[in-house]
Amino acid sequence: MTRVVSCPHCGKSVEWTSASRYRPFCSERCRLIDFGAWATEKYCVPVTEDKDQPEDAAPGTPPAIP
Numbered sequence: 001m002t003r004v005v006s007c008p009h010c011g012k013s014v015e016w017t018s019a020s021r022y023r024p025f026c027s028e029r030c031r032l033i034d035f036g037a038w039a040t041e042k043y044c045v046p047v048t049e050d051k052d053q054p055e056d057a058a059p060g061t062p063p064a065i066p
């Protein structure tokens with residue numbers, strides 16, 4: 001009995017066997033894309049937060065609340 005899973009990236013059926021070396025992904029490409037997206041997201045988060053900080057905001061100024 002062979003267990004079949006869906007590739008987390010493209011949804012393609014992948015047989016859960018030793019022959020599927022990239023499981024749960026269907027291929028090396030899907031695995032790399034998914035890992036790359038995760039790594040990029042993790043890397044970009046602190047950078048994005050730094051850029052969101054206004055550099056010209058005067059210290060002690062209360063935030064504008066509509």
Ligand SMILES: [Zn+2]
Pocket residue numbers: 007008009010011012025026027030
């Ligand atoms: Zn895939």
